[in-house]
Amino acid sequence: MSETRTRLLTKAREVFAREGYHGASIRTITREAGVNLGAVTYHFGSKQALYHAVLEEILTPLSARVSAVCEDSGSARARIREVLRAVFEHLWSNPDQARFMVELRLGHVELTDEIMELMMPVSQALVGLIQEGQREGVVREGAPLLFVLSMMAQPVYFMLVTRNTDPALLPADPTTDGGRAIYLEHMIEVFLRGVSLPI
Amino acid sequence: MSETRTRLLTKAREVFAREGYHGASIRTITREAGVNLGAVTYHFGSKQALYHAVLEEILTPLSARVSAVCEDSGSARARIREVLRAVFEHLWSNPDQARFMVELRLGHVELTDEIMELMMPVSQALVGLIQEGQREGVVREGAPLLFVLSMMAQPVYFMLVTRNTDPALLPADPTTDGGRAIYLEHMIEVFLRGVSLPI
DNA sequence: GACAGTTTCATACGAACGTATGACTTAATC
DNA sequence: GATTAAGTCATACGTTCGTATGAAACTGTC
Numbered sequence: 001m002s003e004t005r006t007r008l009l010t011k012a013r014e015v016f017a018r019e020g021y022h023g024a025s026i027r028t029i030t031r032e033a034g035v036n037l038g039a040v041t042y043h044f045g046s047k048q049a050l051y052h053a054v055l056e057e058i059l060t061p062l063s064a065r066v067s068a069v070c071e072d073s074g075s076a077r078a079r080i081r082e083v084l085r086a087v088f089e090h091l092w093s094n095p096d097q098a099r100f101m102v103e104l105r106l107g108h109v110e111l112t113d114e115i116m117e118l119m120m121p122v123s124q125a126l127v128g129l130i131q132e133g134q135r136e137g138v139v140r141e142g143a144p145l146l147f148v149l150s151m152m153a154q155p156v157y158f159m160l161v162t163r164n165t166d167p168a169l170l171p172a173d174p175t176t177d178g179g180r181a182i183y184l185e186h187m188i189e190v191f192l193r194g195v196s197l198p199i
Numbered sequence: 200m201s202e203t204r205t206r207l208l209t210k211a212r213e214v215f216a217r218e219g220y221h222g223a224s225i226r227t228i229t230r231e232a233g234v235n236l237g238a239v240t241y242h243f244g245s246k247q248a249l250y251h252a253v254l255e256e257i258l259t260p261l262s263a264r265v266s267a268v269c270e271d272s273g274s275a276r277a278r279i280r281e282v283l284r285a286v287f288e289h290l291w292s293n294p295d296q297a298r299f300m301v302e303l304r305l306g307h308v309e310l311t312d313e314i315m316e317l318m319m320p321v322s323q324a325l326v327g328l329i330q331e332g333q334r335e336g337v338v339r340e341g342a343p344l345l346f347v348l349s350m351m352a353q354p355v356y357f358m359l360v361t362r363n364t365d366p367a368l369l370p371a372d373p374t375t376d377g378g379r380a381i382y383l384e385h386m387i388e389v390f391l392r393g394v395s396l397p398i
Numbered sequence: 399g400a401c402a403g404t405t406t407c408a409t410a411c412g413a414a415c416g417t418a419t420g421a422c423t424t425a426a427t428c
Numbered sequence: 429g430a431t432t433a434a435g436t437c438a439t440a441c442g443t444t445c446g447t448a449t450g451a452a453a454c455t456g457t458c
Contacts, residue, residue, distance in 0.1 A: 002435070020307040022221035026416060036437055041417060043435090105359045106298055108219040145371030146385045148355055150347055157352035160304045171342030186345045194393030225446060235407055240447060242405095303412075 005043045007033045014056045017096030021051055021109045052112055055104065058097050059118045062090045073182035076133035078149070081188055083129065086183050088155045092174070098159035123148060130195075140196045147195050154187040200216055204242045206232045210251045216295030218248055220308045251311055254303065257296050260316045261289045269324035275332035279350070282328065287354045287383050291373070297358035322347060332394070337390045346394050353386040 011033035017022045026047050030037050044050040069082045091098040103109065126148045132141035139147060162174045162183070173179035210232035225234045225246050229236050243249040263360040268281045302308065325347045332338035338346060359381070361373045372378035 002303035006433075013325060020219060020221060020302075020305065023307050025414075027414080036435095037439095038418085038437070039435090046417065072253060102301060102305060102359070103219075105363060106219065108222050136262045142385065145368070145370050147247050147389075149354060150386070150389045151361060153356035154349055154350040157356055158348055160301070161348060164304060164306050169344070172239050183345070184346075184356070186341065187349070190390075192397065194389035196392065203405075224444075226444080235405095236409095236446095237407070237448085238405090361457065 002043065004033075004035045004039050007035055008039060008043060008050065009054060009057060012050050013058070013094075013100070015097050016051060016098040016103075018053060022101055029040045046108065051109060052115060055100060055111075055115055056118065056167065058094075058100055059115065061120050062087070062097075063118055065090065067120050067125045070129045074141070075138070076129060076136045077138045077192065079129055079139070080133060080192065083126065084151065084155065084188050084191065085184060087152065088180075091155055092180055095159065095163050097157055098163075102156065102160060126151065137197060138192075140197045150194060151191055154191065158183055158187065201242070203232075203234045203238050204235055205338060207238060207242060207249065208253060208256060211249050212257070212295050212299070213252060215253060218300040219302055233374065234380075247309070251314060254299060254310075255317065256312055257293075257299055258314065261286070261296075262317055262321050263290065265321050266324045269328045273339070275308075275328060275335045276337045276391065278328055279332060279391065281338070282325065283350065283354065283387050283390065286351065287379075287386065290354055291360050291379055294358065294362050296353055298362075301355065301359060329394075336396060337391075338394045340388060349393060350390055353382065357382055357386065 008029065011031050012024075015029045015032060017026070018059060019028070026040050027037060029050075030039055033039075040050050044053055047079045048136075065086045069079060069086050072079055072082065074082075083093060091101075104111070127144045130139055130144040130151075133147075134144070136142065163169055167173055169176075172182040174183060207228065211228050214228045214231060217223070226236060228249075229238055232238075239249050243252055246320050251390060259332075264285045265282055265318070268278060268285050269276055271281065273281075281369040281380055290300075303310070322344075326343045329338055329346045329350075332342070332346075333340065344387075366372055366374075371381040373382060
């Protein structure tokens with residue numbers, strides 16, 4: 001794989017995340033990547049294809065990891081913890097990823113069927129996990145998809161807010177391992193209590 | 200207030216929400232609003248000023264309502280329910296609003312100080328509410344801002360996802376009052392259990 | 399009905415956009 | 429070292445963007 005291609009992928013992820021699909025221009029991306037203006041056309045064909053390449057690069061490992069954790073052995077409760085940890089760490093390991101996924105949700109960009117198919121198994125795996133949780137009595141009755149939404153809401157929203165907020169106002173520094181652990185533990189705690197059975 | 204101006208505000212909200220700030224063009228907005236291309240310049244001065252006008256129109260009533268509910272009489276638990284209801288209903292009464300607020304969070308658009316000042320009292324009021332909840336024993340110990348984030352995550356994320364998902368896949372139809380009630384009750388339940396004291 | 403102020407209109411401008419093109423450079427093969 | 433394929437480069441094309449401009453069409457006042 002050509003170095004120009006990887007430089008483009010790396011910078012494109014950063015610039016798309018920072019400015020959004022329409023806000024980012026090929027000129028900005030190529031300039032910051034230190035490559036020629038024509039490189040996007042040559043290596044990817046178009047701006048949209050470059051965006052999809054970045055998206056795929058982000059979604060593939062997330063999808064794989066979430067699906068894997070869902071099918072782990074162990075109690076549903078333990079796996080729910082692990083899914084939250086996986087999503088959280090994935091989004092935070094590269095903050096740009098959460099912004100990508102949110103813009104994706106906003107639907108400002110046309111998506112290919114391939115991208116869609118990359119996301120489907122994730123939500124299916126999560127629904128399955130919640131159903132097992134209900135069978136094991138960890139999750140109370142209700143539509144599984146509602147719980148899936150509640151599960152994903154916190155990692156995405158936390159990422160969205162904390163990256164744009166003055167760190168001094170935050171209860172923990174999200175750029176350190178210790179700070180991140182606080183956010184993660186909080187989210188897990190809220191979700192597990194939130195879905196638990198009445199006592 | 201001129202009719203052209205209000206038509207612009209209405210259509211701009213819709214188009215900005217649908218396509219994002221950079222994706223929406225003045226030409227699209229004015230064409231769909233049925234007004235002249237120059238109307239944006241004349242009535243607002245610039246595209247950005249139009250965006251800010253829309254944002255202010257959205258944030259002002261939300262800010263007022265949330266602040267009012269926070270300072271209501273009644274138990275903290277009841278007020279938390281009411282805040283969730285207020286945010287939820289506000290976002291769902293016009294789905295575009297949630298999309299605006301998310302793009303705002305993504306930071307793809309430069310914001311004025313006035314817009315910032317419109318948002319500050321909301322988060323302060325919410326922090327105060329959580330602290331009262333902790334005093335009353337409804338909310339367990341922990342950084343109030345963490346709970347505030349958890350409280351807002353669900354309404355925003357639910358809106359974001361359900362608007363772009365095939366309704367047939369959803370557990371309830373978000374376009375009907377009955378469907379919305381299901382989502383709201385779910386969110387309230389998850390949050391109140393999630394922040395509650397261990398028993 | 400002439401006037402003044404306001405709003406609308408068609409149109410023009412320069413800048414920035416995504417993409418296309420063909421010459422140039424590099425690297426590998428024989 | 430000639431040939432070929434792959435990659436890089438500067439540059440040009442047509443389009444669309446936000447904005448500016450001045451004429452035309454309103455609206456109310458005297």
